[in-house]
Amino acid sequence: MEVTTLTDISVEGTDLLLLDLDNTLYEYKRCHEFALDKLLEAAQKALNISAEQLHQYYYACRKAVSHAHIGTANSHSRLFYVQGLVERATGTTDAGLIMQLHEAYWGNYIDYMELYDDAVPFLERYKAAGVPVVMVTDMLAGIQFRKVEQLQIGRYFNYMVTSEEAGVEKPHPYIFELAINKALQIKPSLRNIAVVGDNVKKDIYTSPVYRVDVYHILRNE
Template sequence: MTLRIHNNDKVLRAPQAIIFDTDNTLYAYDRPHSQALAAAERKAAKLLGVAADEVSGAFARAREDVKRQLGKTASSHSRLLYFQRGIEILGRKTQLVITLDLEQTYWRTFLSHCELFPGVREFLQALRSSGIGTAIITDLTSQIQFRKIIYFGLDDCFDYVVTSEEAGADKPQEAPFRLAIDKLGIDPARIWMIGDHPVNDIAGARPFGISTLLRVDRNHEGRDAGCDVEFDDFTELHQFFFSGKVDGVSQFAGAHAR
C-alpha cells in the first residue's frame, strides 16, 4: 500500500509534537517474541526436567491467568510473573532462581532479534532537527521498555517516555495519554499519535483531539480503523511530512536529516 490520508484537515498542519507507540510500531514484535519464548521454554524444560509441550502449555495458561487477575495494567505483561506462575502450574512450587533466569533469557534473546523498521531513525532525527517534540506511550513495565529504547539507540530521540507502569493503566485507557499530554505541555489538537493498534493507539488518542496515524503491515487491505492516516513505510511518511504539503514544516530540515 501507499500512504493514505483519510482526513486532510487533521494532518496538513504541522504538529508541535508526535507521540509514538513502541511495539509493532517502531519494530516488528512477533519474530523476537517467538524466538525469545522458544529459548525460555527450552531452558525451562531442561532445568525442570519436564517435556517441552508441558512447559509450553503451562506458560500459555500462566499468561492467561496473570492477565485475568491483573487486568489492563503494566504487570499483566510481565514475563517474570508468567514464568513464575507457569513453574507453579507444573507443580514445582515457586522457584525464584529459575524464574529470574528464564526472564533474563527471554529478554536477552528478544533484544538480540529486534530490528527497527526502515526509516524510523531517520524520521526521528528529522523531527528533532525541526524542533518538533517527541514522546512515547507504551504498555509494559518501565525497565524493559527503557531497555528497548536504549538498545535501539533511540534514547536521545524522545523528549518524554510514558509507560503504562508509570501511568497506572494500559492504553486505550485515558491515563497514559493524559500523562503524555501533560508532560509535553502542548494542546492535544497540535499532537499526532503514531501506533499500530486501531483500539489501543487510535481509539485511545482520538477523544483528546489528537491526529492519529496507523502503521499497518505491508500489503494490508484497508479497514475502517477511524484513523486520519494509514501508512506502512516510515520512509514514505518521512517524505510526506517534509514534502511541503504539511503546512509549517521545513523541507530543508527533513532533507538535511536524511
C-alpha cells in the same frame, strides 16, 4: 488515517508527537517467538519435562496473569508468567530458576530487536524540526527502557510514558494526558498533536482541547 510507512506522515503543523514503540518501530512478533523458544528450551533443560507440557503451563499462566491484571502493565509480566510455570512444574517458588528463565526470554528478545527501516528517518525529521516526542507504550517501564537502550533511540524522545507509570493501558485517555502534561513542561503552547502506532484499538486518542491526528502504521499485514 492508515499509512504504510512512517515517512508518509508529515511533520508540518505538528506541535507534539505521541509515538508507540512495540511493532511500530520494530517487529514484535519476530522477537517474541524467538525469545519464547529460548525460554522454553532453557526450561525444558532445567525441569526435564516435555515441550508440550511446558507450552501448556506457559499459556495457562499467561492467561491467568492477563486476567488477574487486566488493563494494567502487569498483564504483560513475563516474570509472573514464568513464576507460574515454575510453580506448576516444581511445586515451589524457585526464585533463582524463575529469574534465569525470565532473563532467557528478555535477554534474547532484546538482542534480537532491529528497527524498521523507516524508524530512524522518521524520528530524525521530528528531531530536526524541534517537535517534542513522547513515547506512549503499554508495558513495564524497566523492560521498555531496556528496549530503548538496545535500539539506541533514546536521543529522539523527550519523555516516555509506560502503562506501568500511568496505571492504565491504552486507549485510556489518562496515559495520553500524562504524556501531554510532560510535554507541556517544555512546550507550553500545544495545539496540534499526532498519535502514531500500529494498533487501531489502542493507539487512539481524542481531545476537546487539542486537534489530534491519529495515524495507524500497517505492519505485518
